[in-house]
Amino acid sequence: MSKLVPSCLIAAVCICAGIALADLGDTEAHQGLPIVSREDSQTTLNGYRLGRYPPREAYPEVYNAPQRFYEVTPKNRTQRISTHFRLEQFLCKQPAGWPRYLALRPELIERLEQIVTVLSQEEIHADSLVIMSGYRTPLYNASLGNVPRSRHIYGDAADLYVDADGDNRMDDLNGDGKLDVEDAVWLARLIESVDSKAAELGLEGGLAAYPPTEAHGGFVHVDTRGFPVRWGKAL
Numbered sequence: 655m656s657k658l659v660p661s662c663l664i665a666a667v668c669i670c671a672g673i674a675l676a677d678l679g680d681t682e683a684h685q686g687l688p689i690v691s692r693e694d695s696q697t698t699l700n701g702y703r704l705g706r707y708p709p710r711e712a713y714p715e716v717y718n719a720p721q722r723f724y725e726v727t728p729k730n731r732t733q734r735i736s737t738h739f740r741l742e743q744f745l746c747k748q749p750a751g752w753p754r755y756l757a758l759r760p761e762l763i764e765r766l767e768q769i770v771t772v773l774s775q776e777e778i779h780a781d782s783l784v785i786m787s788g789y790r791t792p793l794y795n796a797s798l799g800n801v802p803r804s805r806h807i808y809g810d811a812a813d814l815y816v817d818a819d820g821d822n823r824m825d826d827l828n829g830d831g832k833l834d835v836e837d838a839v840w841l842a843r844l845i846e847s848v849d850s851k852a853a854e855l856g857l858e859g860g861l862a863a864y865p866p867t868e869a870h871g872g873f874v875h876v877d878t879r880g881f882p883v884r885w886g887k888a889l
């Protein structure tokens with residue numbers, strides 16, 4: 655556990671893997687990371703374009719628009735936020751100057767640390783996971799043609815792959831000599847195998863395996879919306 659997490663925040667944080675993020679609902683800054691609040695009507699933060707969050711309507715509370723964002727600068731972007739992850743891995747891919755703003759829920763980071771742990775139990779030792787897409791502003795999410803209430807806009811989703819051999823694409827995780835959707839399915843099944851533990855920790859959510867395309871290798875979507883959802887290739 656990081657010595658930098660104030661003890662008053664520990665109860666509010668799921669800490670079991672050196673996670674140094676507190677819930678953004680807390681009022682205190684942590685790890686020296688500046689936090690900026692967003693009013694409901696705001697579609698930008700200090701010039702950084704967020705776009706418009708969809709109204710929550712009948713959706714559960716986790717679909718409330720984030721109110722608090724990390725302010726990310728060239729100076730703090732490489733800051734470690736848990737044992738295996740750094741702040742900048744989760745930044746939205748939209749072109750922008752600095753500072754940039756990031757919604758990120760600690761449950762996601764805990765889930766990702768859980769995945770690194772279960773991979774190491776399978777003798778797959780990765781320094782981190784490659785986060786293809788973490789936080790997305792509603793503006794960027796819309797530009798991808800994605801569903802408006804993607805968990806990525808709420809800061810608890812990641813599209814990820816394992817690249818322990820450093821070739822910038824998903825490894826041959828199932829060892830069949832092919833780089834195809836089955837590697838993503840293998841990873842999703844591995845993640846699902848620890849779902850009872852995830853439920854216990856309040857880390858349940860979406861899980862889906864995606865095939866490789868010309869633009870990228872296979873990947874897995876994970877989120878921690880609080881209830882299990884599966885889509886895409888059957889697990």
Ligand SMILES: [Zn+2]
Nearest residue numbers: 811812813875
């Ligand atoms: Zn995703």
